[in-house]
Amino acid sequence: MQDWITELGARTLADDHITFDTQDAARQALDATVVTPLLQFGVLDVVGADAEKFLQGQASAQLNLVDGDFAPLTVFCTPKGRMLANAQLLRVAEGHYRLILHRDLVDSLADHLKKFAVFYKVQLTARDDLALIGLIGQEASALAEVRLDIAPPAIWHQAGDAETQLLAHPGPRPRLLAILPTERATEVWPTLAEQATPAGNAVWCLHDIQAGLAWLTSHHRDALLPQMINWEALGGISFKKGCYTGQEVVARAHFRGQVKRRLMRGQLDGSVLPEIGSPVLDTNDKAVGEVITTELDAYDQAEVLVVLSTKEDIGPLSVAGQKLKLLQLPYPIERLDPESLAAS
Incomplete structure (x- = not known):
């Protein structure tokens, strides 16, 4: 999944961190627009005639809101309400949903969901053929519109088509996340890097911290309630939907103030x-x-x-x-x- 960017001059620091020879990347991100490969994220697709029904019974998101425009945060829990993964959920096409989560948890979440997927007409696929690119800065929107030909959406919404999606995330500076095939990423990256400074993905992770946005990793899998990472304060839990795995515990913690x-x-x-x-x-x-x-x-x-x-x-x-x-x-x-x- 990271070969495309190492071929373009990036250096791998760890499984989920990559860097460039950019001096003071975090400081540059205060003023300049930066572009960064988001190696910390992975993609899990849920596809099939029953995809909406299946996810409605597993995720904290209200699936009828996920309409190709709104792309909410969501979470998957154990029956005891402990988080197995948190993610952003978007609809790529009819019967085709996409989850963006920490790459550390893609396989374990897929294995968990497959236990229930056998009762539905769905397929779960880890998309190692996709690349994720982040843009941070005041010129991010204009750059995305010119180089990706996509008008940027509002925060926690999506834009684009079945091949390339563009998401907007909160933070101290404007942030956009593009999902696209690695072949296209290899072509697009140099054009983005002409007008934005290449930076390691630590700068995106820093902006997540400053946004109060935590992405679960394997270290805290099955250890925390969603409210312990403020997931309901970020719009990641619908308390108006029906049952999903862990819903009773999550709702009780909210309504009884037991966090x-x-x-x-x-x-x-x-x-x-x-x-x-x-x-x-x-x-x-x-x-x-x-x-x-x-x-x-x-x-x-x-x-x-x-x-x-x-x-x-x-x-x-x-x-x-x-x-x-x-x-x-x-x-x-x-x-x-x-x-x-x-x-x-």
Whole structure:
């Protein structure tokens, strides 16, 4: 899946990180428009006559809203309400749905869903033949319109056709995500790189952190309720739809106020990136949370998303020997119905 971009000058740092010889990419993204290969994401297609009915019983999204325009966040859970994967869901064509999720979880989610798919006319396919490209910056929309010939959509909506889709994500600067065949990506990338600075995908991950948007990895699979990553505050849960796997537990946690941990954004006072899952410690060295994701910002300080206890005052905090300063999320922690997003 990453061969197309390494052939164009990128260097692989890890399974889900890639870089270029761009100096201070995060700082450049403050002012310039950057283009980045989104190697951290994978694609899972659900295709067939029963695709809508099948996903309606498994995903937290209301499928009749997924109409080729609105492309909501969603989540897949165990019967106990624990997340197996979170994703963005879009409709490519009639009976053809596409999930964008962390590449780490594509195979495990497919294996989980196949246990139920045998009762429906659907096929599940991991799309290793597709590439995902991100654009960040004020010129992202104009660049996408010229080079991809697609007018950019609103946030959490989609545009394009059956071959190429364009999604808009939230963040401190405009962000667009393009999904296209690797052959076309190889052709399009040089034209994008003429007007945008190539950068490693860490800069996209940093903007996810600043947007308060966490993508589940295998480290936290089957460990957290959706509300623990603020998924209902991002419009990722429909409380107006019928049953889906884990729905009863997720709904009970919401209506009874039983969410004891929440996703919070923070900054460390150093430049050492902690491991995913590293504990957040209070002054008594008691673990009160853990790291979900982390990246260096434009000033070489580690920014993090952490899941913390919801106790009102837990005092000074640290991670891996570095002081943790909590930062404000760009959204309120309250229910946001996807039905309202679809209409916007």
